[in-house]
Amino acid sequence: xxxxxxxQPTQIQxxxxxxxxxxxxxxxxxxxxxxxxxxxxxxxxxxxxxRIKFSLWKKRKVQGTTDIVPVKNVIIHHKYNAxxxxxxxxxxxxxxxxxxxxxxxxxxxxxxxCVPWSVQLFNPNxxxxxxxxxxxxxxxSSDVLLWANVSLIANCQRFYGSRYYDGMMCAGDLEGDVDxxxxxxxxxxxxxxxxxxxxxxxxxxxxxxxxxxxxxxVYTQVAHYFDWIRTHTGxxxxxxx
Ligand code: 4AZ
Numbered sequence: 001x002x003x004x005x006x007x008q009p010t011q012i013q014x015x016x017x018x019x020x021x022x023x024x025x026x027x028x029x030x031x032x033x034x035x036x037x038x039x040x041x042x043x044x045x046x047x048x049x050x051r052i053k054f055s056l057w058k059k060r061k062v063q064g065t066t067d068i069v070p071v072k073n074v075i076i077h078h079k080y081n082a083x084x085x086x087x088x089x090x091x092x093x094x095x096x097x098x099x100x101x102x103x104x105x106x107x108x109x110x111x112x113x114c115v116p117w118s119v120q121l122f123n124p125n126x127x128x129x130x131x132x133x134x135x136x137x138x139x140x141s142s143d144v145l146l147w148a149n150v151s152l153i154a155n156c157q158r159f160y161g162s163r164y165y166d167g168m169m170c171a172g173d174l175e176g177d178v179d180x181x182x183x184x185x186x187x188x189x190x191x192x193x194x195x196x197x198x199x200x201x202x203x204x205x206x207x208x209x210x211x212x213x214x215x216x217x218v219y220t221q222v223a224h225y226f227d228w229i230r231t232h233t234g235x236x237x238x239x240x241x
Contacts, residue, residue: 001130002137002211003178004146009057012131012147014113014188014200017053018042018092019068024059027132027187028052028092029200032112034072034103035233036092038186039203039220040080043090047071052094055109059133060143067104070095075232077225086165088205088220091232113190116199116223121191124154128171128191128201130217134183137211141183148178150189152201153216160208160218167224169202172216180217181210189219 007015016028016036026042036052043050047070054067073093080087094103104110122128131147156170164170171189172179180187189202202219209215222229229235 001132001134001142001146001148001179001184002181004131004136004142004148007057007131007145007147010055010109012145012188013109013111014190014198015131015145017056017059017133018186019051019053020049024053024133025183026185027204029188029203030054030110030112031115031200031229033233034094034096036094037200037203037222037229038090038092039088039205040076040090041082041085041088041205042186043074043076043092045074045076047074050074050092052092054104055107057145058143067107067110069104072096077228084163084165085206085218087167089203089222089225089228091229113188113198113200115226115229116201117226119221119223121193121199121223122152122201124152126152126191128152128189130171130180130184130187130189130204132180132184132187132204134185134187135181135210150178150217152191156216156218159214159216164218167221168205169219169221170216171202171219174214174216176211176213176215179207179211180204
């Protein structure tokens, strides 16, 4: 995160790290049950190579309390395009504990973030937050989880032209002082409603370098994929009232 500050150890309760081999190159967000959302460009359809790490704060120093959960299934959006980053979204289903209906023991440091059901829940200029272990302004990745506030930015095709597709969304600031960066991919952009409920509004996807004026970070617009998420998790429709 460019322009970020260290999070408190249990601040970003839905933040997960996706470990492949000994490496962590992507983040993800816990959305409840045995499910994590991340970017399609972060994963391959090889569940056995991944571990999901919860309550991780320092990437390189695992505290005793960090849960490490194996993966059962990786579901990459069938219209993901690795060249254009269209539909850069993937679901990770974690393995259940033996003889149990859960994937890890319930833990006060972990809570799920809500999946938004409508692209109209938040408006441009709303202040939201991003988090990750990715590159900082100096180009180094961070050992400690960093976070920053970003604003939702309207009409992003004015910056990216035809590289900007439906299902994408931009956030940051136009000066380029705060941004996500390489290593933050797959991680959460979260917005809070007036009641304080947190929604996973975006997934870190791509951008023209990091922290560049007039080139805000591009995110997968999670609400656009609500039906896809519902279908693949098997979750029932929310009751609209
Ligand atoms: C990357 O290379 C990357 N500034 C991620 C996010 C952004 C740019 C690049 C957004 O993974």
